[in-house]
Amino acid sequence: MITDLHNQILENCFKRAIDSYVSCIELEENSCLFNEIAISASDIQLERNSIKFLYNDMRSENYVLEVRLNLLSKESNVGYYALILNEENEALDDYLVFN
Numbered sequence: 001m002i003t004d005l006h007n008q009i010l011e012n013c014f015k016r017a018i019d020s021y022v023s024c025i026e027l028e029e030n031s032c033l034f035n036e037i038a039i040s041a042s043d044i045q046l047e048r049n050s051i052k053f054l055y056n057d058m059r060s061e062n063y064v065l066e067v068r069l070n071l072l073s074k075e076s077n078v079g080y081y082a083l084i085l086n087e088e089n090e091a092l093d094d095y096l097v098f099n
Contacts, residue, residue, distance in 0.1 A: 014048045017067040017083040020094055021046065024081070037078050037098050045072045049080060063087060071098075 024030060025041045034041045047070040055063050065085040071078045079098035086092050 010051060013051050013065065013067045013085070014069070016085070016089075016091075017069055017081065018046055020083045020091060021069060021081045021096075024094060024096065033096060039073050039078060043073055044078065046070070046081075047072055064092060071096075 025033065034044075049068040049070045050066075052066045052068070053063050054066055064087075067083045067085065069081045071080055077099065079096065081096050082094065083091060084093040
């Protein structure tokens, strides 16, 4: 029962990151992003990588979640997308990193 709940929470985090990635690459101002790696955005496959709890310091009760997706092409891993969420599950930041 608890495992099912944890899996659902993790799946929701990854779905949120996937939706955010799609929104990011569909923005007109981001249309040139994939020119850097000479691969079309439609050729990228997403792979769930990790979810990390990040604390500012050891005494803090506040944390953020970093949800990371690998960006894969037929040839290799071309980078990753990360979505940063606060404790209320609100998006604080996101970034796209190419290898």
